Amino acid sequence: MKTGFLDLENWREIGATLMRNKTRTLLTAFGIFWGTAMLAMLIGGADGLERMLRRNFEGFASNSAVIFANRRSISYQGFNKGSGWSMTTADIDALRRIEGVDAVAATDNIDQLPIAAGRYSTTTAVQGVDQDFMKAFLPTIRSGRFINESDQRHKAKVAVLGINVANKLFPAGNAIGEFVNLQGIYYKVVGIASQEAEERINGEKIDDTVTIPLSTLAFAFNRGDDVGAAMLTALPGWSPGKLKPRIMRVLRARHPIHPDDTQALFFFDVSEQFAMVDSLFMGITLLAIFVGIGTLVAGIIGVGNIMWVIVKERTSEIGIRRAIGARPLDIVVQVMSEGIALTSIAGTAGIVFAAAVLGVADTLSGVRFQISFGTAAAIFAVFLVLGIAASIIPSLKAMKIKPIEAINDK
Amino acid sequence: MITLKGINKTYFGAVPLHVLRDINLHIDRGELVSIMGASGSGKSTLLNILGILDNYDTGEYLLDGVLIRNLSENRAAELRNRMIGFVFQSFNLISYKDALDNVALPLFYQGVSRKKRRLMAMEQLDRLGLADRARHLPGELSGGQKQRVALARALITNPSIILADEPTGALDSKTSCEVMQIFRELNADRGMTIVIVTHDPGVGEQTNRVIRIVDGRIAPDQ
Ligand SMILES: Nc1ncnc2c1ncn2[C@@H]1O[C@H](COP(=O)(O)OP(=O)(O)O)[C@@H](O)[C@H]1O
Ligand SMILES: [Mg+2]
Numbered sequence: 204m205k206t207g208f209l210d211l212e213n214w215r216e217i218g219a220t221l222m223r224n225k226t227r228t229l230l231t232a233f234g235i236f237w238g239t240a241m242l243a244m245l246i247g248g249a250d251g252l253e254r255m256l257r258r259n260f261e262g263f264a265s266n267s268a269v270i271f272a273n274r275r276s277i278s279y280q281g282f283n284k285g286s287g288w289s290m291t292t293a294d295i296d297a298l299r300r301i302e303g304v305d306a307v308a309a310t311d312n313i314d315q316l317p318i319a320a321g322r323y324s325t326t327t328a329v330q331g332v333d334q335d336f337m338k339a340f341l342p343t344i345r346s347g348r349f350i351n352e353s354d355q356r357h358k359a360k361v362a363v364l365g366i367n368v369a370n371k372l373f374p375a376g377n378a379i380g381e382f383v384n385l386q387g388i389y390y391k392v393v394g395i396a397s398q399e400a401e402e403r404i405n406g407e408k409i410d411d412t413v414t415i416p417l418s419t420l421a422f423a424f425n426r427g428d429d430v431g432a433a434m435l436t437a438l439p440g441w442s443p444g445k446l447k448p449r450i451m452r453v454l455r456a457r458h459p460i461h462p463d464d465t466q467a468l469f470f471f472d473v474s475e476q477f478a479m480v481d482s483l484f485m486g487i488t489l490l491a492i493f494v495g496i497g498t499l500v501a502g503i504i505g506v507g508n509i510m511w512v513i514v515k516e517r518t519s520e521i522g523i524r525r526a527i528g529a530r531p532l533d534i535v536v537q538v539m540s541e542g543i544a545l546t547s548i549a550g551t552a553g554i555v556f557a558a559a560v561l562g563v564a565d566t567l568s569g570v571r572f573q574i575s576f577g578t579a580a581a582i583f584a585v586f587l588v589l590g591i592a593a594s595i596i597p598s599l600k601a602m603k604i605k606p607i608e609a610i611n612d613k
Numbered sequence: 614m615i616t617l618k619g620i621n622k623t624y625f626g627a628v629p630l631h632v633l634r635d636i637n638l639h640i641d642r643g644e645l646v647s648i649m650g651a652s653g654s655g656k657s658t659l660l661n662i663l664g665i666l667d668n669y670d671t672g673e674y675l676l677d678g679v680l681i682r683n684l685s686e687n688r689a690a691e692l693r694n695r696m697i698g699f700v701f702q703s704f705n706l707i708s709y710k711d712a713l714d715n716v717a718l719p720l721f722y723q724g725v726s727r728k729k730r731r732l733m734a735m736e737q738l739d740r741l742g743l744a745d746r747a748r749h750l751p752g753e754l755s756g757g758q759k760q761r762v763a764l765a766r767a768l769i770t771n772p773s774i775i776l777a778d779e780p781t782g783a784l785d786s787k788t789s790c791e792v793m794q795i796f797r798e799l800n801a802d803r804g805m806t807i808v809i810v811t812h813d814p815g816v817g818e819q820t821n822r823v824i825r826i827v828d829g830r831i832a833p834d835q
Contacts, residue, residue, distance in 0.1 A: 211727050219709050523705045526666060527766065528694020528722040530687045606666045606693070 213537065217544045220513060231509040232549035234502030239553025239586050240560075242495025243574055246582075247561040249491045251572030253484040258570060259400055264339050264436045266305075268443035269471040270450070271432035276466035280459040288458050288467070291428040292417075295333075297457065298433070301449050303441035306338035311420055311431040312406035318413060319384045320372040327368045328407040329385065331420025339434035340398075342409050345369075347379045347394030354393075354416040362390035363414040365407075366397040383413070388423055390415060443472045499586055503546070507593035510542050514601045518608055525606035538598035539591065546590025553586075554579050614774060614806050615640040615663060620672035622658055632658045634829045636672070640808065642773075645800040647809045647817045650826035656810045657778055659826065663808065664697050664776045665689050677773050694722055698767025702779035704759040706751040706766075712738060713747040716765045723770070730769075737765040741795065757788030764795060774806040775799070781816055793819045 221228045271290065278284045295309045313329040334352035342349065345366055354361050362383055369378045369392075382389040390413075398409040406412060420426060435450070437443055447470060454460065460467045514521070521534055558579070564572035574582075615638065622633035632655045640646055648656050661667035662674065665681055674681040677696060684692070699705075706715045713734050720730035738747050741761045751759055760780060767775055777796070781789035793816060799805040800821075809820060817823045825832040 216710075223709060519705075520707055523707065524718070524722075525690065526664070526693060526699055526705075527719045528690050528770075530690040530722070532687075533690075533722060607661055 213540060214544075216537065217541045220517075220541060221545060227509060227512075228545070231502075231505045232545060232552075234505040235499070235546050235549035235586060235590070236502075236553040236556070238495070238499030238502035239550040239582060240557040241498045241553075242492070242585075243554050243557030243579065243582055244560055245491030245495045246488070246578060247557065247572045247574040248564070249484060249487045250574070251561070251564055251568065251570055252487070253480065254570045254572075255568060256480050256484075264341065264434075265474055265477045266439075266442060267339050267434055267436040267473045268447075269432060269434050269469075269473065271469050273467055273469045275460065275464055277461040277464040279461035279464065282459055288460070289429040290433065290454075292421075292430055293428060294454060294457055295430055295433055297453050298435065298450060299335075301446065301453060303438050303446050303449075305436045305438045306335040308335040308337075308339040308434045308436075309333050309417055309430040310336065310433065311417060311426060311429065313420070313424060314406070316385060318368070318372065320378075320381060323372045323374070325368065325371040327365070328412045329420065330406055330412050330414050331417035331426075332414055333417045336434075339436045342396045342398050345395040345397055347392070349394055349396060350414060350416050355418050358418045358422050359416055360388060360390045360419060361393045361415065363394040363396050364392055365410040365412045365414075366395055367410045368413055369395045385413065385415075386423070437474075442474055443470075444475065447472075496585070499589065502549075503586070503589040503593045506542055506546055506590055507596060509545075510538060510594050510597035511600070513541070514538060514597045514604075517601075518604055521601055521604045522606050522608040525604065531602040534601050534604070535598045538601045539594045542590055542594025542597070543587070546586055546593075547583075550583065550586040550590070554582060614642040614644070614677055615808075616673075616675040618673040620659075620662065620669050620674065622655075622662065622667075622669045632829050633662075633669070636829075636831055638824065638831060640806065642806055643800070643804045645797065645807045645809075645821045646824060647811055647820035647822070648824045648826060649811060649814070649817045652812060654826045655829040656812075656826055660776055660778050660808065660810045663774075664699060665693050690722075694719055695770055696773045698764075698770065698772040698775045700760065700763050700767050700775065700777035700780045702782040704751065704756075704763045704783070706759060706762060708751055711748050711750050712743060712754065712762045712765075715751070715762055716769055719766060719770045733769060734765070737769050738762070741765050755788070756784045757791055760784060760788075760792050761795065764792075768799070774808065777807070777809045779811055780809060781811065781813060786815075789813075789816065 272288050274285050274287050275282055276284060282288075292309060295307050298304060298307045309332070311331045315326045316329055318325060318327050332350050333355045334350070337349055347363070349363055350361070353359070362385070364372065364378060364383070372378065372383060373381065378392045378395060381392050383392060396409050396414065417430075421428065435443065435446070437446055451468065454468060455462065524534065558573065561572040561574060617636050617638040620633055620636040621631070624630040624632055636659065648659060650656050658667065662669050663676075665676075665684070676692070679692070681692070707718070710718070713731060716737055717730040717734035720733060725733075735744065735747060738744055741764060743758060743761055743765065746754060746758055746762075751762070754762065775796075780796075781792055784792060796807055796809065797819060800807050809816065811817060
């Protein structure tokens, strides 16, 4: 004899028993539905928030720090408190020689300048970068290439247009190889770039900037040797925090800065931010799973409860079934499949609901909140296992009902 | 068909109750028998033992040559399903299933396909004149109709024996007669072995043999 788990009769019966007390079934189903939805939404929400926060740093090498010269906070060697100083290209070279430093990307910025190409013109920020820029900051190259070492060495008159600038100057596309006029100097366009991160080193986002070699910028705009800001990346095994004392020592040797003046150099450690985000979201994810599973377990206990009540109510019916030939296993299968049906339907609805909510969060935030298929499958597995577990005790109780009880119950 | 030798049964409650005392009984294939006795005399207990719904303490019970003793739950379920058809006083139909599904249910536990068992159930209902009530729920049927549905359910597996416990107990005298008529026809036309428990002498009269139980013992034939 087969158990009839897949028999249509079995499923019709499940439907019939569950539908006989709609309110009760609905309330129980809601427990599972809510538990599953909570679990899925919390996991998706935590991941989405993390992605949102990380988006700010996307494109930054994670083991890096942004540095630039700040006003002195302590008077020193005739320089007053509050007086400024500048980093120079020579400082950058000195920093590059520190053990543990991988690259130091020097940049300088000029705010809003008019720029023209053919009959189109606009205003744009201009930044000069050197060959290390690509190591510290990972811009998205839309087409062509970025500034390289040869450009820097030869003070080449080449430019990489931010995507927004390119769209304004070359609405028809085909910017590469064309020339742009910046303050009377023509630069050949070699690439178009954008950035993922919300964060910027200083100045505008790359999307709204024209990037030229730092050496070209210094020459064309009479900047001398000054460097606006630098992004320093550490070698594997080193961290910006570990390198900071050495960096300070090198810079103090080259500039009059008081030994106790910690303010004179702005030092933003990106790796620390990453580490903080990491541990923050590890915690949030754990909390989400904890709370979600808790809610789900509460829902499952409801299922166990309801199955227990259903079995008690149906003692006589189960007795009749046993009298006309149902084996204990048939009864177990029947009760278990009811519990499983209830949990799977309600749980699936919960996942679908959560997916819809997370989908809306996706569109609103522009960041992925949606849970992966794997996560959804895992949640499905969790509530199915819990649903089966919850049905075990009631179904064993049902199995013990003797056929004689059908008659005696009357 | 049925042979009982020295059957004893005691209910061990707060006060042990020796319900069946040294029952010896033989029922042949094709007999239509009634078991009569006062209320509490042990008729149902005896019938439940015959139907493998309950155990006995000592003695020997042979059903169609099979010794019924210490059976596993699965084996007991299978024997009930294939050899025995039950009819109860309170019908014991499943309230949320229509007549057709109620009748077909024993075949579900045999693993018969849904299509086939519904076909067979329809046939059985038709024979008992209930074809037009197939899609009705038990609540929508009269007592006599319910008992006929229960009978159809008992008959669908083509059992060796029909066991009926006060089958007319909940029916008025007219429908009682109709139901008894069906039992008599089943016995006469199809040679069905039928055992009916009753305390109604009118029912006993319509059977071919009456077994009387007094205080858990079989009374000698008059
Ligand atoms: N499960 C049981 N536990 C204890 N006593 C029972 C049980 N079933 C029946 N009895 C008692 O056994 C006696 C016989 O019962 P039963 O066989 O139902 O009698 P009848 O069907 O002839 O009225 C009664 O006194 C009844 O109270
Ligand atoms: Mg009785």
